[in-house]
Amino acid sequence: MKHGIAQDGLTSTTCIGLFLAAPSIPVPIVRAGLYLARSLGFFWLARRLTRRGLRIICYHGFAVAEEYKYRSTLFVRGEFFRKRVEYLKRKGYPILALQDALAALAVDRLPPCATVITMDDGWRGVYTVGLPIIRELNIPVTVYVTTYYVENRIPVYTVTVSYLFWRAAAQRVDLPRGIGAFDLRHEAEIAEEVVQKFGAELPPAERLEFLRELAKALDVSFDEIEGEQLFRVMDEQQLRGLAAAGIDIQLHSHRHNWPLYDQKMVESEIDENRRFLQRIVSRPLQHFCYPSGVYGPHQAEWLARLGVKSATTIDPGLNYIDTSPFALRRLVDGGPVSDIEFAAEMTGFMELVRSLRRWLSARRTQRAGAGMNSSGPGQPSLPCGKGGA
Template sequence: MAIQPAAVEYGAADPAERGESGGSGTHDSEDAGAAGHARSGRVGAAGRVIRPIRLFALHLARTLGLFSLAGRLTSGDLRILCYHGAALADEHKFRPGLFITEATFRRRLQILAAGNYPVLSLGEALRHLDEGSLPARATVITIDDGWYGTYSIMGPALREAQLPATLYIATYYLEKCTQVFNVAAGYILWRAAPQTLDLNTVGSGLQGVFDLARGEARERAVKVLEAWGDTREATDRQRLLQALCQVVGVNWVEIETTRQLQFMTSVEAQRLGAEGVSLQLHTHRHRFPRERSLAEQEIVDNRQSLGRLSAEPAVHFCYPSGQYSPEQIPWLKELGVRSGVTTKRGLVRSSSDRFTLPRLLDFETMTELEFEAEISGFNDLLHRMLP
């Protein structure tokens, strides 16, 4: 009943560290393929017509007590919430599926408390699920990636509410302490005033003229920039972002000083770990290749990096962009991984495969009504009845 966001694919690692150019080459996630409107936060004309009808139907369902009924019927299922980053400025307007405001996040935590949804750590919740002792309406909070806003905004909110959470970190970006290139490029073009951009004026080796007033043109420009960045070092990509800002009239110093579109540092991640946030696997370079040796190296590198941040074993995994293929799951098991979460929507039942766990993706444009429909289990029951 709610519009779901797509997971984001990040720019390449440095060529010497990348190993290959590209992700897994496969997917098993309905959200990973919905990149069109969700990555930019746009909703098509059909969505603008249908959504008010959906919201009215949800309001009626809640009024009739169907949310409450769904909560009772699904009380034995596990709810795994999925977040990404917190907006430091206006990033939630740029990608509401990726960045959420502090006010929205804190309000979600209040709804969990008011609705008697006990929040457990992921490890504890899965143990209870295995033992058949899961508390009613048990909930887990997971956060993907490692954005700075997770540290500066979500961390304090969780600490004040005394709630545990799991943070899946793509450690390459944490170690480099630079903006995530393709996300930052998209944001800069989104922030720019309507104009015609000739990429040749930004840097050598770039070509193409784009009308920045058109979202589709901005996306094509980002693709060109991303392809350029795939063969450059992190320092080169940072210089290009600075040049791009200068050409289109966006304040690069503001982006840098506020740490927008940047991951937290290793020290900051360490602090979150010391405060009870579980630091877990998301691959090192935010990619899970089809070639086994490269995929395993991603886990090994990720785990080594996390081991320098926390003494807690890194045994839980989040597929980058929700993408995976079945033959990769045995590789994870052999590496000692105990669970894998996806971007599939739904609640976790005792019979759910522990390596393809669904989650409830929350995002800025989801109303409280839609959030309650998700967390109560109403949407999950509806999807089961109307696949």
């Protein structure tokens, strides 16, 4: 179901003030503020101030057809990726292998504005669309691979279901297997949630058959999905080809299901993931990416015991010598990210903005605490935390 604010005459001070202080700003105003900041030299200054920070960029898959119209962060076009890498090279961002970058970061010997490119999940388009571009541009890339769907050759269920509902032409649907009838004009999210839960309990072969039934009910061609091999991860042969081409393949859990507090499940996910990939990859499997960015600081010890040396998040920001190797920040790139926003992240301007916003928030908290403490005798003393950059 394919179910900006213009402001004239804003001064530069007003634009930057809005940008730094407001919790939510319309995208056109943000971009206007970024263009203004660049023209005033703030991008250049930010790059100098943050040059010792490691930039790690996060991509996911490549569109093999028109999936980018559905989720343009999950599936980027090949030309989009090419232009990004060409920008990095043109602007002098050295692109390093993950292992080399982390080793240099640990001893504070990174080249200025060092950059790492990572890709999550192991989507088929990384091999069919991305690899030729990676080879042509001669860049190191790390691909974090989740292995359940490598082993079970069906489309990724959660993403396929979401796509089918996005494509649905019908306004009302009677879902298969007695799940229920829904008015998609008002209940699409509820219907999709029910279907996601239902399919999670099915074995792979039955899950595939249910996807066909669901597509028919929603009046979407499943033949197109199967014919173009949409929403599939790489198979073993493609992963071997990726590894043979020098791509760094690393850990991303087996089922892409990551608990916060179940240590045994964490161990199982890493062990199964590593055991499967060891049949394909000769280099050590010791770097990890948290599925969907779910993690807790307490998991660092768990991962270290499992022989993992680093773990990436989807928290925005740069990485310095004092950044935990188990909470590495990344810049998530994709179709919705404009050129000026990408430049703002890469130069470190947005890093400085986030630091300033944290500082302003801490100041407001301190003032509020001071106000309560000065409200009269007998009031309890409230602790105030300090904000850091």
